[in-house]
Amino acid sequence: MIVLDNVTLTYPGRTGPVTALAGTTLNVRKGEFAAVVGPSGCGKSTLMKLVTGLIRPTSGTVSIDGAEVKGPVKVAGMAFQHANLLPWRTVLQNVMLPLEIVEPYRRRFSRDKAAFQDKAMALLNVVGLGAFADRFPWEMSGGMQQRASLCRSLIHQPALLMLDEPFAALDAFTREELWCVLRDLWQEFGFTVILVTHDLREAAFLADTIHVMSARPGRIVETRQVPFLRPRDLDVCYRAEFTGLVHELRNKIAEVRQAA
């Protein structure tokens, strides 16, 4: 369970302090798929850094499973808009990177390398990259790189997956394909997800709960439960309730942008 209690974050900034978040309160249950949407620059990426402990709040508290976050949380998986793969490593080696860092895998890395390789291959097969394991990132398309990045964020079976606009740079078809990949992985492993996105359909299709943020300084202004039953199929996106939900979210964001 992730709790942000009345969190404010002010960056020093070069031209004076910038308050990115002001009095943000947010709850995410264990195993929940939460999405965060909001206007550009409202502090969504900042929120992600706070939850993973990469930065400390100026005031308020962030806690995970009842313990206050006081430094980098250690076992969160993260993926961003850019795949950020290491160009000198093959796809397989890239995916295995977290195992070289996170305990207890790290200690056993050289001994159990073969087993870890099988594990990484299994994950690559799930996202459809099995045949490309020995390629280098720069030999692959953006969508393929993003799949690999997703594998890298999940290989160590984190309890928490943080995604910051992971599909923003992809074309519509690839994006929908990866939605399904993520949906299946989440259903299989049951980790907690916080997904930041600008794509309201993405949020509505994937998430259990959607949090709408105000313009900067950001805080959560509305939380919507997504009623669609699981497992969800892409068809759900063409239902009237779905379109209605997306429309309402859109209006809400337009409203908070106006207010700024």
Place this chain on the structure above:
Amino acid sequence: MMKKLSVENLAPVYFTVALFVIWEAACRLFKIDTFILPAPTEIFAAMVKYWWPLLKNSFVTLWTTMAGFAIAVVFGIALGVVVGWSRTIYRGLYPVMIGFNSVPKVAVVPILIMWFGIGEVPAILTAFLISFFPIVVNVATGLATTEPELEDVLRALGASKLDIMRKVGIPRTGPYLFGALKVGITLAFVGAVVSETIGANAGVGHLMVQAGSNFQMPLVFAGLISLAIQGILMYAIFAVFERRMVAWAFRSSQSAGG
């Protein structure tokens, strides 16, 4: 395609030959005095005649260059890692290093000779000084410009600063380092020769100064040409090395996906 490629590959040979032919022709046509500019044939004759002193002194220059360069690589990488370790150190030290680097190293040679006497030590130290800074600057730049998002990914996995350096910082410094080595080795060469011309009892620079004071201009030019050959060879060795070691940097720059 193959044919075009081989023409392109041979182009440097054609140009070099053409240069020597024009040079030779100019010397004969305008009857240029050997003491001003010897013709290539005279230079090659001197090279053949004095092959042993040339070879012997080339070895001296080569090893002093290599020794100075090796010290520069070791210390350059070490200091580069220290400087690149934190952004604050990087910002603070960068201007200082640029300042040091803009001091002409030739000006330091007489001081070195006073400190260490005539011999190989000043040449080694000059080679070291002149090739040291490009290595530091490039290693530090490679380390200090790690993508912040990638750093976030690793820190959220519990990676220490040392882990991030080992897994990301140092490997990604490769292209910067090899670029610097390629430039650094030619600079080290310049440093060693400059020092030898100012004060030494061996080396190609020393040989050229001696030949010059005996008015053996063809031998002076023979020295120059043997320096040029050594310089090209060393550059080529490091360029090949670079292509081998950091092939990903060459190929990923022409990558299709974003």
